[in-house]
Amino acid sequence: xxxxxxxxxxxxxxxxxxxxxxxxxxxxxxxxxxxxxxxxxxxxxxxxxxxxxxxxxxxxxxxxxxxxxxxxxxxxxxxxxxxxxxxxxxxxxxxxxxxxxxxxxxxxxxxxxxxxxxxxxxxxxxxxxxxxxxxxxxxxxxxxxxxxxxxxxxxxxxxxxxxxxxxxxxxxxxxxxxxxxxxxxxxxxxxxxxxxxxxxxxxxxxxxxxxxxxxxxxxxxxxxxxxxxxxxxxxxxxxxxxxxxxxxxxxxxxxxxxxxxxxxxxxxxxxxxxxxxxxxxxxxxxxxxxxxxxxxxxxxxxxxxxxxxxxxxxxxxxxxxxxxxxxxxxxxxxxxxxxxxxxxxxxxxxxxxxxxxxxxxxxxxxxxxxxxxxxxxxxxxxxxxxxxxxxxxxxxxxxxxxxxxxxxxxxxxxxxxxxxxxxxxxxxxxxxxxxxxxxxxxxxxxxxxxxxxxxxxxxxx
Numbered sequence: 001x002x003x004x005x006x007x008x009x010x011x012x013x014x015x016x017x018x019x020x021x022x023x024x025x026x027x028x029x030x031x032x033x034x035x036x037x038x039x040x041x042x043x044x045x046x047x048x049x050x051x052x053x054x055x056x057x058x059x060x061x062x063x064x065x066x067x068x069x070x071x072x073x074x075x076x077x078x079x080x081x082x083x084x085x086x087x088x089x090x091x092x093x094x095x096x097x098x099x100x101x102x103x104x105x106x107x108x109x110x111x112x113x114x115x116x117x118x119x120x121x122x123x124x125x126x127x128x129x130x131x132x133x134x135x136x137x138x139x140x141x142x143x144x145x146x147x148x149x150x151x152x153x154x155x156x157x158x159x160x161x162x163x164x165x166x167x168x169x170x171x172x173x174x175x176x177x178x179x180x181x182x183x184x185x186x187x188x189x190x191x192x193x194x195x196x197x198x199x200x201x202x203x204x205x206x207x208x209x210x211x212x213x214x215x216x217x218x219x220x221x222x223x224x225x226x227x228x229x230x231x232x233x234x235x236x237x238x239x240x241x242x243x244x245x246x247x248x249x250x251x252x253x254x255x256x257x258x259x260x261x262x263x264x265x266x267x268x269x270x271x272x273x274x275x276x277x278x279x280x281x282x283x284x285x286x287x288x289x290x291x292x293x294x295x296x297x298x299x300x301x302x303x304x305x306x307x308x309x310x311x312x313x314x315x316x317x318x319x320x321x322x323x324x325x326x327x328x329x330x331x332x333x334x335x336x337x338x339x340x341x342x343x344x345x346x347x348x349x350x351x352x353x354x355x356x357x358x359x360x361x362x363x364x365x366x367x368x369x370x371x372x373x374x375x376x377x378x379x380x381x382x383x384x385x386x387x388x389x390x391x392x393x394x395x396x397x398x399x400x401x402x403x404x405x406x407x408x409x410x411x412x413x414x415x416x417x418x419x420x421x422x423x424x425x426x427x428x429x430x431x432x433x434x435x436x437x438x439x440x441x442x443x444x445x446x447x448x449x450x451x452x453x454x455x456x457x458x459x460x461x
Contacts, residue, residue, distance in 0.1 A: 079284045080293050083126070086119035086338060093120075093300060100307055106314035113307040114334050120301050121151045122338035127297065130290040133283035149175065149365050150298065151335050155305040156374045162309055165385050168374055170327030173393050175366045178332035180214075180404045181425035183340045184359040188407075189418025191347030191355065200413040202352040205270050207408040210360035213259055214401045217367035220248040221397060224388040238384075245386035246379055249372035256368040325432040336362070352413055360404075392435075396428050 081087060096112035099105075128143045135143070152175050159167040191200055224241045231237045263270075285293075308331075316323045333340075343358040371387070378385035389397065403424055407417050 076285050076289045076293065080123060080127070083284070084119055084122055084338075086122055089115050089119045092116040093304065096304060096307055105318070106311040107318040109307050110311040110315040113304040113311070114331070116304050117151055117301065117308070117335050118337050120297055120304070121335055123297055124150050124294065124301070125339070127290050127294040130283050130285055131287060131294070134287040147294075149362060149370055151301055151305070152332075152366060153370050153373070154298070154301050155308060155331070155335075156370060157377060158302070158305045159309045160374060160378050160381060160383055160385065163383060164309060165378070165383070167309060167312060167323065167327055168385065169389050169393065170324050171331050172366055172371050172374065173389060173397060174328035174332040175336070175370075176363045176397060177328065177400055177425065177428060178336065178340075179359045179363040179366070180400050181421050181428070182333070183336075183343050183362075184356070184404065184407075185418045185421025185425060186340070187343045187347035187352070187355040187359065187418070188413050189415050189422060190344050191350060191352060192413060192415025192418055194348045195350045196415075198350060200350060200352055201411055202356055202408075202413065203270070204408070204411040206353070207356055207360060209259075209262070209270065210364045211401070211405045211408065213255065213364050213368050214360075215405070216255060217252060217364075217371070218398055218401050220245075220252055220372075221387050221389055221394050223248065224386055225391065225394050228388060241388055242384055242386050245375055245388065248387055249375040252368050252372035253376070256365075256372075259364070259368065322432065322436050324435055325429070328432050329429050356408070392431075396431075400424070400428075 081090060092112045093116040096109055096116050099109045099112055124147055128147050131143060152172060155171055156168045159165075159171070224245050227241055227244060228237055283290075312323060312326060315321075316326055339358060339362065343355045346352075346354040346358075375385050375387060388394075403421070407421060
């Protein structure tokens, strides 16, 4: 009898027939299991990096709830809020709201908002990964390509709304520097020390593609700066610089679209993670639940971003630290702490391809997507933002990209490379720490003064 039963089961499996028990007891489980096979290819180094900070929840308490709707809500709450090791920072969110409502010290509002953004950035990565289980790897990759740096993008948009162009440029520049020097450098350092007796190797192809795009972005930043210095003294070139920046931003977005197509379609094998999970991955929450949580957390990120932008100057005056140091150094470190920690952990496991994918992929996304998109959005809002990041900032970006490209040229790694990158970051941080130039004396604001609204041209305001 047992052999007959096994034969029937094998025939059913071969014919694609499975029992309700094998499919799952509920319709939701059936829908989840449908996408398990394709979801693995949707995982990117960014999502895998954040996944290391997640923890498995205990469903025992939730399963004892009698009402199904309440049980589902508690299950989602447990997975989304308590499913991360950064859950201890979630109380900073209501504290920031209370501090703003009762008009506490603005530096306190800034600090609490900054801490609250840390777990939210990791949770957005988690929710986009959950949605990818139902949409498939292509749409999931697009979601990651647009939401991977949602925090930086939202902060930039709110800073633009308040016409704080210098904060936008500082924060985006800081994200690029942080990923290329701090994240990559710390990963190479820790990975090299943990694997002294092993040769650490990685695939150069992915690094070469990202380096190429970063150099293209650097060219688009250099041209407006050189255009300004090429003009004679006393010659106003603000209008021409603005037009050039807007045109360059459009071309940068076109290049980023080509990069996404290259990454998700024609050369996916270069970017797919080689990491294989011991257990089969599956969605933890449903599609609409993940979508609703994603919308809700995006709104909360927007609220905290408004607090951060509105109180950054007060925090700078209270702490005696320049706005440039807070924007370039502190904001990226705190905002991307989860992503950075994951990159280091993978490097310790001698999986440098994932670490490089995190650092270089995030830097490329900021440089070729968030920065030009901010220029285009500012153009729509009739705000004059260009790609001229001034001499000091552009020079820091140029040396960072060049040093990173030289570091990754041979396909091998050791701890000394990490030491050099980390020291470069410390030196740049020290430079902006001692810089005490007020915002209204930087080169960023000259554009609004020199720009003539009566000028004509295809790309003029």
